[in-house]
Amino acid sequence: MSTQEKPWFKNYPEPTARQLNYPDHSLPFFLEQAAREFPNREAIHFMGKRLSYRELLHDVYRMANALDTLGVQKGERVAIMLANSPQAVIAYYAVLILGGVVVQTNPMYKERELEHQLSDSEAETIICLDLVYNQVAKVRPRTSLKRIIVTSIKDYLPFPKNWLYPLKLKKDGLQVNVPYGSDDVYAFSGLMKKALPTPVECRVESMEEIALLQYTGGTTGLAKGAMLTHRNTIVNVVQCGAWMHKGERGKEKVLGIVPFFHVYGMTVVMNYAVYMAATMVLLPRFNVDDTLKTIQSERPTLFPGAPTMYIALINHPDIRKYDLSSIEACMSGSAPLPLVVQEKFEKLTGGRLVEGYGLTETSPVTHGNPIWEKRKHGSIGLPWPDTDARVVDLETGEELEPGGVGVIEVKGPQVMKGYWKREEETAKVIRDGWFNTGDIGTMDDEGYFYIMDRQKDLIIAGGFNIYPREVEEVLYDHPAIQEAAVIGVPDPYRGETVKAFIVPKKGQELTEEELNAYCRDKLANYKVPRLYEFREELPKTTVGKVLRRALLEEEKKKLDASEEAEKSVENR
Template sequence: MDAEVQRPWLAHYPEDIPKHIDYDEKTLQEYLREGAEREPNKTLLHFLGKEMTFSEVYESSLRFANSLRSLGVEQGDRVAIMLANTPQSVISYYGTLMAGAVVVQTNPLYVERELEHQMVDSGAKVIVCLDLVYPRVMNVLGKTKLEHVIVTHIKDYLPFPKNLIYPFIQKKNTGLKVDVKYGRTTHSFVQLLKSADNQEIPLEVNPKEDLALLQYTGGTTGVAKGVMLTHYNLVANTTQCIKWMHKLDHGNEVILCALPFFHVYGMTVGMNFAVMDRSKMVILPKFDTKQTLQAIEKQKVSIFPGAPTMYIGLINDPTVQKYNLSSIEVCISGSAPLPVEVQQRFEDLTGGKLSEGFGLTEASPVTHFNLMWGKRPSGSIGLPWPDTDVAILSAETGEPAEPGEVGELIIKGPQVMQGYWNRPEDTGATFHDGWLLTGDMGYMDEEGFFFIVDRKKDMIIAGGFNIYPREIEEVLFEHEAIQEAVAVGVPDPYRGETVKAFIVLKESMDVTEKELNDFCRERLSAYKVPRLFEFRKELPKTMVGKVLRRALLEEEKEKQKEKVTS
């Protein structure tokens, strides 16, 4: 198969982008240590007015590593990080690696059933969480192997007087005031670091074989699986990203980190990029249009990785013209298709370049990207990154497809995962002769540009989040009134897609949309809850009784067309 890969895309590489890279066989934390040694006083992160230098982040990470060791964490153990973007999330990430442990990134939006599954599956020994999610963690603690909980607060790393004001703002916005009961197994993040030493822990790590991260994803099914990514996988993908941005002033850029670090995309093109490139990251705990516009102007942000919903939100903000966004040089768009009109409007607004790429968690995550300064065919996901081989397998023959022929996208490269955690059968089904089978249908044109025509089976992408219908359907089926349920992604002008559930009720049973909404919200993260419900007497099915999901999608598209033309 390797001999048949022609790589026509290499002809489009500018001279400054290497066709092959010699990747460092280093751990991720070595880059933080080198930054602290060579430029100790250089600012690494800015967080709502608080700044920390490379040496400060490095020392804090060492203290966190030693804290983990004092709690019994050994090399190879898993440590879960359930944090929004904060200095603590950076410190916890690199500190966990310095302790020789494996990071398990955990979405703070997870409800208890999702959290329990991930903790049980990963076997995490320690979890670091925000005070706001502490009650959820405690409710699942006894069902997992978690031995210790480390709790932190947003205010812990805010400058004065914001650190005093923030708890009142938090209570006003959330209605919550969480009382954390510290003790033998529940610890304060700040106090742990104060009492720990800052000595390096001697480790023997093989970057190509030893895991740095378990990143959970549904893959091509609805079962959340831990993607095993090594230090080498993540270093390679971040290096590819740095080399692709060939016109930047490396070491002096300012990266807006509004994409969550608990998502591998935000982790690679935001946090790891900043550390390895020795650039400054401007961290936002969540995406807010006003806060983002202010950050771009005040901090002179030059790199803005995001999802299309972020760019849509900014260009439609009524105050956007009041801000100077001219510092923007490049915007890296991923997680969902980027509408051409959004790209054009954002580039007109900032004068920078906004290009779309493609990736998946199993590839750390980026595999393709459009050129920032070069040809960008409309609708294309771009060219494969250096050392990334890509082929299209014909849906009809299973052989390599001709240019323009639609088939399954398969990938091989240094960023591709080792496999799924404790799931050898799933791993075997996802690889073929060393190639990662993406499940995405697409084609390559004559010049080597790639296009996606259909996504992984039935996956929904809403606001950049991957949502698997099966998980929603399983929750709906738990309701006593529901006989049949199917969830699909329908077009949404802001989120890209939104979740719609088609419901068939049991005879003589009844339920309202509000009741179903409340039912789902107790069992699913907010972004997975159906926004639309439609009750039907029956659902379209095949001869063997399988629901024709595609037929429902086609009906929705027809409805959209009728709305536009009426």
């Protein structure tokens, strides 16, 4: 099938070209361009603190010069473990403008998860929040870390919030004593004060040089680092701009709640906002009341998010007291978008809410429903410009005709270079430029794609990817557990939630409360099972492999029976 014959082109938004032009430079060029063309335009609003593009660029130069003084080299991996904040944006672009490689790290990670990521990436520097310093310090001896740069949320809060913030932490028992000035531990604010905003120029080969190691998990092992080049990230940002064709440079406001340590938030919020010289309205975490107040006061035009966010908002008891009419477009990702959520949210805002699709390995977006043109509920939409997609047979790998069900594969300039230090695993998923998504789906005759199931046992809860094997390994470490299996079960709010099936060792007794406390100590909260079921045995194959699929089928039967019982009661 030639480029001209792709069925999705006839449904493309009219202003969006099938093929785009991509500048050949490093990603920070967009920031320098925005600061040059819109120097006084507000770049960041953060809890009352406001930074213009001129000020943001100067702060990025300061941090880049500070990192250079500390000895950070071109190509060196630098971990960033921050919530959405001005520091997260500054650190990200400072590392890239210096020619370093960003390793985005989830601040919710426990020691085990953090140690693996730091060790695997061989990061020598980390920029982190003071609230997670103790975790970083504990794993440091088992990693390559040479220096730790610590910041606090208060560093970019306006008065009197910056004065009140430490008092609140003390009241909540969250105060952390960081040993600044010793053992190569530095204060972010101190480095910024000493450094000059002298422009930094580091030429990179955008097609080849890595900008990011973005970690993604798998059911067959620990998280892998997807090597995303400057070209990959630039391409996806330009594609995003072309798809949201009604956006105007220097005029938009993007609500930044999706975390920047997640590739979706990094591209569709942070990088896109900078590309468009838009204002980033940042919140460090999702809170329904704070989000509603922020939308009403700051009037964002774009709101990228996950279905759980929209669900929480439309179900807020005082939702109609807030004016949400500024929102013009929302791209929902990370999980399926229920139709009722889409319809209610659009009625409340007057804007458009559509579903898209992507993966860490594709920077991340590959598909999206047209925002203002024809869309289809239940579909992930059409392949983006310069992106090819197909459905192939599970067994033969041959391309299927429209309507056929198989594995979705994609090809495009946003597809990663490969997995960091894992050539064999890279070869398994990328063949002749085609990336195997691992998702089972279909394409209709108009070129709209649909996800039917997941080839892997990936669980998506509240927009977060959860990998059963990782949770199972933690459970197996419990001295009273003989066997464990983890699956995702339907959840009306989170999309899916984690359920663990436990076989205790003979003579051992376990409770849900005990396991919950145990898991919360070893896993990020979103990975902790919400449901437990104790059994004498688990279903297995003849060679002893646990059949997760059998457990999923059992849960489906229970759900179907429950729904039938409810219908029976209603019909009486």
